[in-house]
Amino acid sequence: xxxxxxxxxxxxxxxxxxxxxxxxxxxxxxxxxxxxxxxxxxxxxxxxxxxxxxxxxxxxxxxxxxxxxxxxxxxxxxxxxxxxxxxxxxxxxxxxxxxxxxxxxxxxxxxxxxxxxxxxxxxxxxxxxxxxxxxxxxxxxxxxxxxxxxxxxxxxxxxxxxxxxxxxxxxxxxxxxxxxxxxxxxxxxxxxxxxxxxxxxxxxxxxxxxxxxxxxxxxxxxxxxxxxxxxxxxxxxxxxxxxxxxxxxxxxxxxxxxxxxxxxxxxxxxxxxxxxxxxxxxxxxxxxxxxxxxxxxxxxxxx
Numbered sequence: 001x002x003x004x005x006x007x008x009x010x011x012x013x014x015x016x017x018x019x020x021x022x023x024x025x026x027x028x029x030x031x032x033x034x035x036x037x038x039x040x041x042x043x044x045x046x047x048x049x050x051x052x053x054x055x056x057x058x059x060x061x062x063x064x065x066x067x068x069x070x071x072x073x074x075x076x077x078x079x080x081x082x083x084x085x086x087x088x089x090x091x092x093x094x095x096x097x098x099x100x101x102x103x104x105x106x107x108x109x110x111x112x113x114x115x116x117x118x119x120x121x122x123x124x125x126x127x128x129x130x131x132x133x134x135x136x137x138x139x140x141x142x143x144x145x146x147x148x149x150x151x152x153x154x155x156x157x158x159x160x161x162x163x164x165x166x167x168x169x170x171x172x173x174x175x176x177x178x179x180x181x182x183x184x185x186x187x188x189x190x191x192x193x194x195x196x197x198x199x200x201x202x203x204x205x206x207x208x209x210x211x212x213x214x215x216x217x218x219x220x221x222x223x224x225x226x227x228x229x230x231x232x233x234x235x236x237x238x239x240x241x242x243x244x245x246x247x248x249x250x251x252x253x254x255x256x257x258x259x260x261x262x263x264x265x266x267x268x269x270x271x272x273x274x275x276x277x278x279x280x281x282x283x284x285x286x287x288x289x290x291x292x293x294x295x296x297x298x299x300x301x302x303x
Contacts, residue, residue: 001042003075006068008035009047013065016054077278092121093282095290096132096144098269099193100226103245104297106145106290113286120282128196136272142283143273145290147201156275160291161298165202165265166247166258168230169239175259181206184261185215190238192229194222202241202267209263230256243267245297269294 004025011021012032022032040047047061057065093113097106110122125135129146136144137154148159167179174187184206193200198207210217220238223229229240234253247258271287273279279287 001039002035003071005035005039005042007072008032009039009061009064010068010072012036012048012055013057013061018055091280091282092123093280093286094123094125094141094143095283095286096125096127096135096141096146097290098145098147099126099128100243100246101126101145103243103249104269104294106293109286109290109293113289117282117285122286128193128199129201130196130199133272136274139274142277142279143271143287145294146270146272148268148270149201149204150272152272154275155272157270157272159268159270160294162266162268163243163245163298164260165241165243165267166260167239168233168242168247168256168258170234170236170256171239172257174239175257178260178262180262181209181213182215185210185213185217188238189217189219190221190223190229190232190240191219192223192226192240194224197222202265205265206241227251241265 007025008018008021011024012018015021015024018033018036019029022029025032036047043060043064045060046058047064049056049058097109098104101109110124113120113122123141125132125141125144127135129148129150132141132144132146133150133152133155135141137151145160148157150157167175167184169175169187191203193203198204206217221232223232226240226242226246230242230246230253232238233240234255242252242258246252271291273287278284
């Protein structure tokens with residue numbers, strides 16, 4: 001069974017005759033007919049009822065059609081992808097980035113991509129990981145970076161790095177030893193990502209730990225951004241959490257102390273895309289640049 005045989009079969013079914021199929025394939029009518037005849041011989045089944053005016057699929061032909069169409073489409077897609085290598089002159093890249101993208105050197109991602117491929121339009125969406133995962137699964141964006149865990153039905157998930165999450169407080173006393181989930185639940189807490197609440201992946205991990213320990217986490221204050229939570233923590237209003245990337249940044253407020261969790265807590269950053277759906281050339285290149293950037297910051301955090 002060859003690709004040309006399958007292509008002749010698909011085109012003959014689509015156009016209703018070997019003559020029309022041959023014209024599309026730029027071969028002789030006899031050659032198109034012979035390609036299908038050889039396919040029928042290999043499968044030991046007639047694929048068409050050959051009428052005087054048009055071709056009609058047999059039951060065997062109906063069974064084969066969808067598989068043949070997928071094979072031809074996949075081959076054509078692969079050929080287009082190879083021909084497009086190194087020449088991104090157009091198209092659109094759609095990609096989701098982390099809410100705290102600046103801390104992972106992603107702020108310049110678009111600038112770097114545009115400098116290399118000025119003819120490509122970019123749609124970069126920054127939102128909570130829960131919403132990014134939903135948008136990718138729904139086909140609203142092609143791919144994105146998320147913090148795990150997310151609901152991954154229909155998604156292909158590729159973990160890239162782990163970033164440890166710490167307890168943050170203006171009280172040195174409360175950060176002298178690693179913090180257990182029971183101590184965390186009793187603390188005056190200022191937590192960010194208020195809109196997504198316990199759907200947020202980091203908070204989701206904490207909620208699961210609290211549930212297993214039989215305690216409940218009730219924040220004193222909830223707001224949207226980690227920067228605002230850190231300012232309130234620095235003012236002594238409450239304690240919060242932050243990843244190592246945030247803590248290591250120049251903008252981390254002075255006067256704050258940190259402690260790891262007794263059971264270490266991590267933000268796992270991953271690339272997600274729709275399972276079984278290849279990325280467009282533009283989005284695949286943007287995703288590659290994002291992966292390289294994440295791995296670069298990961299190496300820096302481990303130094």
